[in-house]
Each structure stands twice: as structure tokens, then as C-alpha cells.
Amino acid sequence: MMECIHISSVILAGASPFFQNLFSNDRLETGEQKETIITVDVSQKDALMELLNFIYGKKLPPTIVASIPSLFGILMVAHKYDVPSCVRYCTCL
Amino acid sequence: MSTQKKRNFKIEAFKHRVELDPKYAEKTWKILEHAIEEIYNHNASGLSFEELYRNAYNMVLHKYGEKLYSGLVTTMTSHLKNISREVELAQGGFFLEELNRKWEDHRKALQMIRDILMYMDRTFVPSAQKTPVNDLGLNLWRDNIVRSPKIQARLKNTLLELVERERTGEVINRGLMRNVIQMLKELGPNVYQEDFEKPFLDVSADFYRVESQKFIECCDCGEYMKKAERRLNEETERVSHYSAEASGGKIENVVEREMIANHMQRLVQMENSGLVNMLVDDKYDDLSRMYNLFNRVPGGLSAIKDVMTSYLRETGKQLVTDPEKSKDPVEFVQRLLDQKDKYDKIISLAFSNDKTFQNALNGSFEYFINLNPRSPEFISLFVDDKLRKGLKEVSEEDVEVVLDKVMMLFRYLQEKDVFEKYYKQHLAKRLLSGKSASDEAERSLIVKLKTECGYQFTSKLEGMFTDMRTSQDTMQGFYASQSSEMSEGQPSLVVQVLTTGSWPTQASTTCNLPPEIHGVCERFKAYYLGTHSGRRLSWQTSMGSADLKAVFGKGQKHELNVSTYQMCILMLFNSSDQMSYKEIEQATAIPAPDLKRCLQSLACVKGKNVLRKEPMSKDIMEDDDFFFNDRFTSKFFKVKIGTVAAQKESEPEKQETRQRVEEDRKPQIEAAIVRIMKSRRVLDHNNIVTEVTKQLQSRFLPNPVVIKKRIESLIEREFLERDKVDRKMYRYLA
Numbered sequence: 001m002m003e004c005i006h007i008s009s010v011i012l013a014g015a016s017p018f019f020q021n022l023f024s025n026d027r028l029e030t031g032e033q034k035e036t037i038i039t040v041d042v043s044q045k046d047a048l049m050e051l052l053n054f055i056y057g058k059k060l061p062p063t064i065v066a067s068i069p070s071l072f073g074i075l076m077v078a079h080k081y082d083v084p085s086c087v088r089y090c091t092c093l
Numbered sequence: 094m095s096t097q098k099k100r101n102f103k104i105e106a107f108k109h110r111v112e113l114d115p116k117y118a119e120k121t122w123k124i125l126e127h128a129i130e131e132i133y134n135h136n137a138s139g140l141s142f143e144e145l146y147r148n149a150y151n152m153v154l155h156k157y158g159e160k161l162y163s164g165l166v167t168t169m170t171s172h173l174k175n176i177s178r179e180v181e182l183a184q185g186g187f188f189l190e191e192l193n194r195k196w197e198d199h200r201k202a203l204q205m206i207r208d209i210l211m212y213m214d215r216t217f218v219p220s221a222q223k224t225p226v227n228d229l230g231l232n233l234w235r236d237n238i239v240r241s242p243k244i245q246a247r248l249k250n251t252l253l254e255l256v257e258r259e260r261t262g263e264v265i266n267r268g269l270m271r272n273v274i275q276m277l278k279e280l281g282p283n284v285y286q287e288d289f290e291k292p293f294l295d296v297s298a299d300f301y302r303v304e305s306q307k308f309i310e311c312c313d314c315g316e317y318m319k320k321a322e323r324r325l326n327e328e329t330e331r332v333s334h335y336s337a338e339a340s341g342g343k344i345e346n347v348v349e350r351e352m353i354a355n356h357m358q359r360l361v362q363m364e365n366s367g368l369v370n371m372l373v374d375d376k377y378d379d380l381s382r383m384y385n386l387f388n389r390v391p392g393g394l395s396a397i398k399d400v401m402t403s404y405l406r407e408t409g410k411q412l413v414t415d416p417e418k419s420k421d422p423v424e425f426v427q428r429l430l431d432q433k434d435k436y437d438k439i440i441s442l443a444f445s446n447d448k449t450f451q452n453a454l455n456g457s458f459e460y461f462i463n464l465n466p467r468s469p470e471f472i473s474l475f476v477d478d479k480l481r482k483g484l485k486e487v488s489e490e491d492v493e494v495v496l497d498k499v500m501m502l503f504r505y506l507q508e509k510d511v512f513e514k515y516y517k518q519h520l521a522k523r524l525l526s527g528k529s530a531s532d533e534a535e536r537s538l539i540v541k542l543k544t545e546c547g548y549q550f551t552s553k554l555e556g557m558f559t560d561m562r563t564s565q566d567t568m569q570g571f572y573a574s575q576s577s578e579m580s581e582g583q584p585s586l587v588v589q590v591l592t593t594g595s596w597p598t599q600a601s602t603t604c605n606l607p608p609e610i611h612g613v614c615e616r617f618k619a620y621y622l623g624t625h626s627g628r629r630l631s632w633q634t635s636m637g638s639a640d641l642k643a644v645f646g647k648g649q650k651h652e653l654n655v656s657t658y659q660m661c662i663l664m665l666f667n668s669s670d671q672m673s674y675k676e677i678e679q680a681t682a683i684p685a686p687d688l689k690r691c692l693q694s695l696a697c698v699k700g701k702n703v704l705r706k707e708p709m710s711k712d713i714m715e716d717d718d719f720f721f722n723d724r725f726t727s728k729f730f731k732v733k734i735g736t737v738a739a740q741k742e743s744e745p746e747k748q749e750t751r752q753r754v755e756e757d758r759k760p761q762i763e764a765a766i767v768r769i770m771k772s773r774r775v776l777d778h779n780n781i782v783t784e785v786t787k788q789l790q791s792r793f794l795p796n797p798v799v800i801k802k803r804i805e806s807l808i809e810r811e812f813l814e815r816d817k818v819d820r821k822m823y824r825y826l827a
Binding site for chain 1: 141142143144146147150208211212215
């Protein structure tokens with residue numbers, strides 16, 4: 001199951017060292033590749049989408065904030081991909 | 094890369110849950126191990142960062158962190174061992190290049206590995222207290238490569254050999270050197286210091302010990318300094334090219350120690366080229382170089398200063414004590430000033446105006462100027478010479494410059510009161526004979542003396558100027574009152590009324606004035622005492638001057654400018670053409686030494702001999718006869734007949750002045766003692782002497798014996814008494 005989204009690499013790279021490495025062209029990825037694939041477990045997909053939203057909007061929707069399991073899932077993903085601003089946000093709510 | 098371009102970003106859902114089968118960890122590690130190998134083999138382009146990151150993440154997440162970490166250590170170690178072998182195989186000059194290339198590879202690989210294992214670095218490493226991946230990679234490199242038995246010594250020797258080759262003029266690959274040293278630095282300060290810096294400094298010390306020994310045997314001091322300076326600059330430049338700035342100070346210290354500190358004394362005292370020769374020849378560049386180099390080592394400047402001071406004192410002593418050189422006081426002082434100028438210039442140009450050097454210079458001058466007891470007199474004579482005539486053609490600023498320089502010498506004098514005494518005499522002569530070139534310059538010097546020594550010092554000098562001014566007014570008043578009685582042909586009189594005490598004391602020996610003059614003098618006396626009651630006037634005939642109109646044999650007229658004494662003698666020849674010495678002495682009552690001097694200048698100086706003497710000889714004898722010389726000729730209308738007078742004081746005069754000075758010091762010492770005792774009430778002998786010396790040192794250096802005598806005199810006069818128990822203590826009585 002593939003989902004394709006368009007996103008600014010600069011914004012992601014600014015929020016996380018993981019994304020910075022991921023998008024660095026002269027790294028493991030081959031030069032001109034425009035598609036970057038991230039593989040996650042189905043259970044983590046929604047959390048990852050919320051994380052990406054957070055990186056853009058700097059906050060999470062109230063429905064998520066209200067749900068402990070959702071919040072925990074996002075925290076896991078944020079920790080995995082090293083997005084300190086989101087980790088801080090989740091733990092300080 | 095960092096433009097805001099949109100990427101296709103795909104999120105792929107995992108179809109299967111992570112199976113936690115026992116082989117999972119092993120399988121995942123194999124993937125990562127393979128990736129690390131590929132990275133070292135420059136084959137990284139086929140790898141997916143995301144996948145490797147995810148695998149490492151999963152291993153850590155599922156508690157296989159330890160396995161991942163130890164696997165990394167093992168894999169990397171074995172790779173480095175391979176690299177080590179390859180480096181060892183490199184031949185000769187390629188060794189360093191190979192090492193550097195492998196280092197670059199390792200660093201790049203390490204960075205990639207670190208990125209992949211970032212999650213482990215962030216979570217597992219701190220909690221398990223392991224070394225972070227990057228540091229781990231550096232440590233493994235250090236232990237397996239740089240400090241491997243077959244490489245460590247070879248690396249050290251290669252580096253040192255390159256340094257040595259560069260020092261002896263070869264061109265080496267500085268970039269390579271720089272990279273390798275950069276590597277050592279990245280491996281930690283400990284590695285840099287032990288594997289490069291320390292051996293580098295040791296070898297350098299040996300090198301410069303040998304080289305400086307060689308240089309000092311064959312170079313003169315200036316040349317040696319140039320070489321040392323060049324070496325220092327080279328080393329500073331070298332460490333910056335090697336990117337080893339951290340060792341800059343240390344290598345400079347090594348060169349300073351080996352090339353300068355160890356040879357300091359020998360350099361300074363080097364025969365024919367050492368410090369003394371540089372000073373003599375004004376070698377500002379060499380001196381400046383020496384100053385800057387010696388300034389870098391402890392005790393360096395004082396080595397220069399000591400030699401300079403002792404040389405200055407030695408030459409200064411010769412200058413002031415050489416009887417040949419103190420013949421002409423003006424030249425004597427000019428030499429001192431030249432010497433001072435010379436060293437001032439050296440200190441400002443070469444010794445960066447160093448205060449300690451200025452102090453040494455001042456100290457030396459003070460030391461040797463006071464070795465010659467006539468220095469105060471000579472300095473005053475120098476001023477006299479400058480203020481008399483010399484300054485007429487120079488501008489005001491230049492006058493100030495000369496006076497400032499004189500003041501500087503004055504400051505070195507210990508016996509300032511002796512200077513004052515002479516200055517007063519010389520000033521009196523200048524003022525009374527109207528020879529003072531510039532009133533302004535005179536005043537300017539007095540202001541300087543005043544700021545230097547206080548009001549007391551100059552009050553009498555200023556009194557002299559006041560007298561001169563008042564006398565002008567008095568003369569105007571006198572002539573206004575006499576206008577009716579004045580007649581043609583009468584001599585005109587100018588009187589300067591001098592206050593006793595302000596002027597140098599003169600034994601009041603009056604001579605017999607010619608009747609024509611005597612009359613006018615009496616009239617002035619009557620006028621003056623009439624306007625100023627209660628005063629006493631006495632005539633100082635030894636200090637005046639006169640203009641005489643004389644007609645000689647063929648009718649030629651001349652105006653003769655003579656002293657009062659000479660005038661008295663010449664007036665006698667109005668009534669007779671021939672007189673004997675005895676007759677003249679009786680008629681004028683001029684003291685014998687002065688009379689002889691006057692006659693000598695009237696009869697024995699060619700071109701000014703208005704009198705003729707028999708027998709003809711240079712000296713005046715008591716049985717000589719004198720004639721009016723009617724064959725006198727001169728191409729000038731005005732003839733100035735000076736008195737043959739020694740400018741410098743003769744030996745007895747000197748003694749006399751000395752005695753007067755000693756006499757004047759007594760009340761000053763007594764006053765100081767009384768001042769001190771009044772405030773301290775009780776004080777022991779030594780302390781009194783110290784305090785008196787301190788109080789008076791701005792004027793003179795009192796002799797302790799004299800102080801003791803003054804204390805005794807004060808005890809006699811019951812100002813003080815001795816303590817009854819402790820005889821060394823004095824008590825103030827009042």
C-alpha cells in the first residue's frame with residue numbers, strides 16, 4: 001500500500017536530523033531520485049501523517065490530543081524520526 | 094538541494110508485522126554489517142538510508158542494542174586492521190600519503206555509519222554508557238592505525254624528518270603534513286601531544302642547540318640576531334602552515350631558549366659587535382632587533398639594560414672627569430647634551446620608549462654628572478653662554494628647546510643650591526652689563542626653575558629683575574628732577590639700585606671715582622635718599638661700565654667701552670701722559686688683582702692698547718710705567734675693551750664659592766631639623782639624618798657629618814636635648 005504526498009524537504013530537514021540525512025543527495029540515495037520512500041508498519045501510518053502535519057503546523061488537532069493512544073503513537077514516531085520539537089510538544093501537553 | 098522544491102514522498106505501510114523470530118536480530122545485523130562493508134568499499138550508492146536506519150532502529154527498539162554495538166566494534170576493527178596492513182605496505186614517501194588517503198576514507202565511512210546508527214547513538218549509547226559512534230571510530234583508528242606498533246614510530250619519524258628537511262631548505266608537501274597533523278588533532282589532544290608535539294619540540298631543541306652554537310662561533314652579534322629572528326618567524330609560520338597553532342607558543346619558547354636565553358650574555362658582550370658597539374654606532378635596527386628578541390626571554394631586557402648602564406656610567410665618568418674635556422664649560426655641557434640626545438633617540442627608536450630604560454638612562458646621568466663637583470657651575474655657564482649671545486639668531490621655540498634640555502641636566506644635579514649660587518652670579522653679570530640677549534628667555538628659564546624647585550628657589554632671582562625695572566624708573570625720576578642743573582659736557586650716569594640679599598654678595602670695595610663722576614654720584618645719592626628715607630646706598634664700582642670719548646694723536650676720535658675701574662684709570666691720563674703702577678694704585682685705590690687685570694687689558698691686548706707699558710711684556714709688574722698711547726688706531730669707532738677675566742672660576746674663587754654654599758646650607762639644615770623635631774617631638778639620630786636628607790634632596794645632598802654638627806649646635810642653643818637614658822634620642826624643646 002503506497003501513499004504519495006508532496007512535501008518540502010527543507011522543512012522536514014529543518015525539524016529533524018533524520019530527514020536531513022534522508023534527503024541529503026550525496027548520501028546513500030542515488031543522485032537524481034525525487035522519490036523518497038519511507039516504510040512503516042500500518043499501525044504507525046496515521047501517526048506518521050500527524051507528525052508530518054505537526055512539522056508544518058507546529059500543533060496537533062484537538063481530537064488527537066484528547067486520545068492518549070494516538071498521542072502515544074505520535075510520540076513513538078517522533079522519537080523514531082528524531083523530531084525533538086514534537087517530542088517536546090507531546091510530553092509538555 | 095535546499096531549495097523549496099517539492100518531493101514525492103511516499104509512505105508505504107508494512108504488510109507484515111515484525112516477526113520476532115530468534116533469527117530476526119541475526120538477519121537484521123547481517124544487513125547492516127553488509128552495508129558497513131559496502132560503505133568501506135566505496136559502494137554505498139546502492140544502499141537505502143531509510144531502510145538501514147529502520148533496521149538499526151528496530152534492533153535497538155527490540156533490545157538488540159548491545160548486539161548492534163558490539164557488532165559494529167568488531168566489524169570496524171577488522172576493517173581497520175586491513176587498512177593498517179595496507180598502510181604498512183606503503184613504501185617510503187607514499188606512507189604518509191596512503192595514511193592520509195585511508196584516513197579520509199575512514200572519516201567519510203564513519204560519518205555515514207553514524208547517520209545510519211543515529212537512533213542507537215541517541216538512545217542506547219547514553220543509557221548503556223558506551224562511547225558514541227563517532228568517538229568510537231576515532232578511538233579504533235587511533236588504536237589500530239596510528240598507535241599500531243608498526244606505524245606509530247614510523248609516523249613520528251616521518252613527520253620529524255619532514256620538519257628537518259624543511260628547516261634545511263627543502264620544499265615539502267605542506268598540505269599533506271597539515272592533513273596528517275589535523276588527523277592527530279582530531280584523535281584528541283593527548284594523541285597530538287604525545288605523537289607529534291612532544292617529539293617535535295624535543296627534536297627542535299636539539300636542532301637549535303646545535304645551530305645556535307654554530308652561528309655564535311662564526312657570526313657577529315647583529316648577524317646572529319638576524320638569523321635568530323628569521324628562525325623565530327619561520328617556526329611561527331611553520332606551525333600555522335601545519336595547522337599546529339596550538340604548539341606555536343611552545344616552539345617559539347624552544348627557539349627563544351636555545352637561540353637567545355642560552356647565549357644572552359655572550360651576545361650582549363660580544364667583542365666588536367655586541368651591545369656597546371651597537372650603541373656607539375647608533376645601529377637602531379640591530380638594537381631594536383635585540384630589544385624585541387631579548388624581550389621574549391626572562392631576564393633578557395635587564396641583560397641589555399645592565400650592560401648599557403655600566404657602559405653609560407663608564408663613558409660618562411670619563412667624560413666628566415677628564416680634565417682636558419672640562420676645560421671649556423660650554424663644550425662640556427654640550428657634550429653631555431649630545432650624549433643625552435643620542436641615548437634618548439636610541440631608547441625611542443630602538444627600545445620602544447621603555448620606561449625601565451629611561452630610568453636607567455636618568456640614573457646613569459645622575460650618577461656621573463655629580464662625579465664632577467663643577468657640573469653645577471658649568472651648567473650655569475652654559476646657560477650664560479646661550480642667554481648672552483648664542484640665541485640671537487635662533488627662534489623662540491629653539492630657545493625653549495635648549496632651555497628644556499638644560500633643565501633636564503639640572504634635574505640630575507644633587508647640589509642644586511650650588512647651581513643657584515652660580516646662576517645668580519652669572520645672571521647678575523648679564524643684567525648689569527646689559528648683555529642679556531632676551532628678557533623673555535631669561536624669564537622662561539626662571540619659570541622652569543620655579544616649577545622644578547619652588548618659589549623659594551627663584552624668589553631672589555626674580556628680585557633681581559624687579560630691581561632692574563625699578564632702577565629704570567628711578568633714573569627717569571632723577572633726570573627729571575635734575576634737568577635745571579644738568580649742563581653740557583657733564584658725564585651722564587645710569588644707576589642700578591640693587592637690593593642687598595637678592596644679588597650675589599660683593600665685598601664692598603669702593604675705589605676712588607674721578608671727581609667729575611663723583612659729583613654726579615653724590616647728586617644721585619642725595620636724590621635717592623631724599624625719596625627713599627631710611628636706606629643706605631653704597632657704590633659697587635666693581636660691577637659698572639662706562640663709555641668714554643677719547644681723542645688720539647692724529648685727532649681720530651673713538652668711543653671706548655670700558656669697565657668702571659678702567660674708566661677710573663683712563664681718566665687719570667687726562668692730566669698726565671705717564672704714570673707708574675704705584676701712582677695709579679694710590680690714585681684709584683682699586684684692589685691689586687683687579688687693577689692688574691684692568692691694566693693688562695688696557696695695555697697688552699693688540700688693537701685695544703690705548704695705554705703703552707714700559708717695559709713691554711705680557712704681565713703687569715709693580716714697577717711698570719704706563720703712557721697714554723697716542724699712536725692708537727682702530728678701524729672701529731667704538732672700541733670695546735673687555736676685562737681679562739677668567740670665565741670659569743679660578744681655584745681660590747671656587748673654594749670661596751664652595752665655602753659660601755656650605756655656609757648657606759647650615760641654616761637650611763637647621764630649619765629642616767627643627768621642622769622635623771617640631772612634629773615628631775622625639776626622634777633618634779639616624780631617623781633625623783634620613784628625614785633631613787629627604788627634605789633637602791631637591792636642593793642638595795646634606796653631609797651626615799654636617800647634620801650632626803647642626804644638631805649639636807641646636808642642642809647648645811637649647812632647641813633640642815639628648816634623652817637622659819638613650820643618648821641617641823633627641824627631644825624637641827619648646
